[in-house]
Amino acid sequence: MNQNTIEEILESFAIKGKVTEAKPFGSGHINDTFKITTEEANGTAHQYTLQRINHAVFRQPQQVMDNIERTLAHLNSKKDQFPGVKVLNLVHTKEGRNCIRTFAGKWWRVYDFIDDVESYDNVRDADVVYEAARGFAQFQNMMADLPAPRLYETIPYFHCTPMRYATLEEAAFLDLRDRLNEVAPEMDFVRNRKHLVAHLLNRYLRGQIPERITHNDTKINNALFDPTTKKCVAVVDLDTIMPGLALYDFGDMCRTTCNTADESEPDTDSVQFDIKMFEAAVTGYLDTARFLTQAEIQELAFSAWLLPFMIGIRFLTDYLQGDTYFKTHYPKQNLDRCRTQFKLAERIENCREEMQAIVQRAAKATGHA
Numbered sequence: 010m011n012q013n014t015i016e017e018i019l020e021s022f023a024i025k026g027k028v029t030e031a032k033p034f035g036s037g038h039i040n041d042t043f044k045i046t047t048e049e050a051n052g053t054a055h056q057y058t059l060q061r062i063n064h065a066v067f068r069q070p071q072q073v074m075d076n077i078e079r080t081l082a083h084l085n086s087k088k089d090q091f092p093g094v095k096v097l098n099l100v101h102t103k104e105g106r107n108c109i110r111t112f113a114g115k116w117w118r119v120y121d122f123i124d125d126v127e128s129y130d131n132v133r134d135a136d137v138v139y140e141a142a143r144g145f146a147q148f149q150n151m152m153a154d155l156p157a158p159r160l161y162e163t164i165p166y167f168h169c170t171p172m173r174y175a176t177l178e179e180a181a182f183l184d185l186r187d188r189l190n191e192v193a194p195e196m197d198f199v200r201n202r203k204h205l206v207a208h209l210l211n212r213y214l215r216g217q218i219p220e221r222i223t224h225n226d227t228k229i230n231n232a233l234f235d236p237t238t239k240k241c242v243a244v245v246d247l248d249t250i251m252p253g254l255a256l257y258d259f260g261d262m263c264r265t266t267c268n269t270a271d272e273s274e275p276d277t278d279s280v281q282f283d284i285k286m287f288e289a290a291v292t293g294y295l296d297t298a299r300f301l302t303q304a305e306i307q308e309l310a311f312s313a314w315l316l317p318f319m320i321g322i323r324f325l326t327d328y329l330q331g332d333t334y335f336k337t338h339y340p341k342q343n344l345d346r347c348r349t350q351f352k353l354a355e356r357i358e359n360c361r362e363e364m365q366a367i368v369q370r371a372a373k374a375t376g377h378a
């Protein structure tokens with residue numbers, strides 16, 4: 010992407026000054042993100058986040074943007090009650106629209122860049138994990154009373170594990186890239202756990218677990234932290250905000266905060282489930298998410314297992330389909346990612362009782378039990 014094209018795209022948006030720098034930013038797997046610096050004639054500098062919305066993943070980008078507009082308006086309306094919280098600010102086009110679609114069919118949007126914050130791809134610090142859990146729970150708290158109508162489902166069946174399982178089986182059946190033989194152990198791993206895929210969904214369908222407004226992509230690098238206070242001050246990546254289960258957000262948070270290894274770590278021996286980080290995540294979440302029911306609390310440990318399992322299935326499916334969904338930087342990265350997730354899920358299986366005990370203790374300590 011050259012600077013001329015970026016400047017042409019930014020022409021449409023009501024940004025201040027002229028572009029002086031544009032560089033790729035962040036480590037997201039879906040959108041293309043750029044950090045933009047501009048300068049006004051009087052020397053004042055500004056920073057923006059320019060993003061191309063991946064419309065192969067988000068088939069209705071305008072619905073994504075409408076969800077985000079409503080979310081940001083709602084968060085802004087109650088910002089005063091949550092001191093320290095930074096809410097993303099969308100920069101509209103000169104005609105007042107929240108995004109553009111170029112003649113080439115690409116969708117772009119601009120946010121003010123949130124400055125003076127840190128983001129992490131991996132953490133080993135229990136205070137940071139507590140803060141991330143608190144930040145995502147606070148986000149759910151703030152969104153709980155969003156007025157009707159229901160948000161759009163920007164990716165239908167996003168966290169529907171039975172659908173993810175069926176899609177994997179279909180990819181294995183078609184085996185378009187001749188990769189199935191190579192992943193026999195991973196396919197066995199999934200098939201041996203088939204009886205667990207519908208557990209949460211069944212509880213939801215029976216009315217035991219409620220639908221809420223959830224973020225649906227609570228990996229640690231979507232939380233931004235104040236470098237001095239170490240507080241979580243913002244939650245970003247709002248493309249998947251939609252109706253869902255609170256447990257999906259909790260589980261995904263644990264997936265990235267309790268794994269001692271990176272998501273693409275090729276050496277699965279170094280993947281450990283850090284129970285201390287789990288304790289910090291549970292405590293931060295229960296301290297803040299005051300709306301949780303007993304049924305949800307009972308399933309926290311299960312959700313911490315389910316999300317690595319489900320996202321491992323998604324990485325494996327993408328590997329079998331030829332790496333068309335998640336960005337990859339080397340040929341077998343999706344396979345490495347899948348193996349890391351399955352190893353993490355396996356480690357979790359070995360400490361389920363300890364995890365339940367932690368949840369029960371924390372629920373008592375935070376006045377939920």
Ligand code: ADP
Nearest residue numbers: 035037038039040058120121122123128230246
């Ligand atoms: P993706 O969907 O590809 O993950 P994100 O919206 O998460 O894209 O952006 C990628 C990364 O860029 C985030 O994880 C976050 O660390 C950083 N980021 C995104 N938006 C902003 C912003 N407005 N200010 C500062 N950092 C941001």
Ligand code: GN1
Nearest residue numbers: 036037038039040226228246249320
């Ligand atoms: C993607 O966009 P990003 O990188 O924050 C994915 C998540 C996965 C995650 C795995 C829309 O998140 O669902 O959990 O990768 N986002 C989408 O790292 O599919």
Ligand code: MG
Nearest residue numbers: 037230231246
């Ligand atoms: Mg992201």
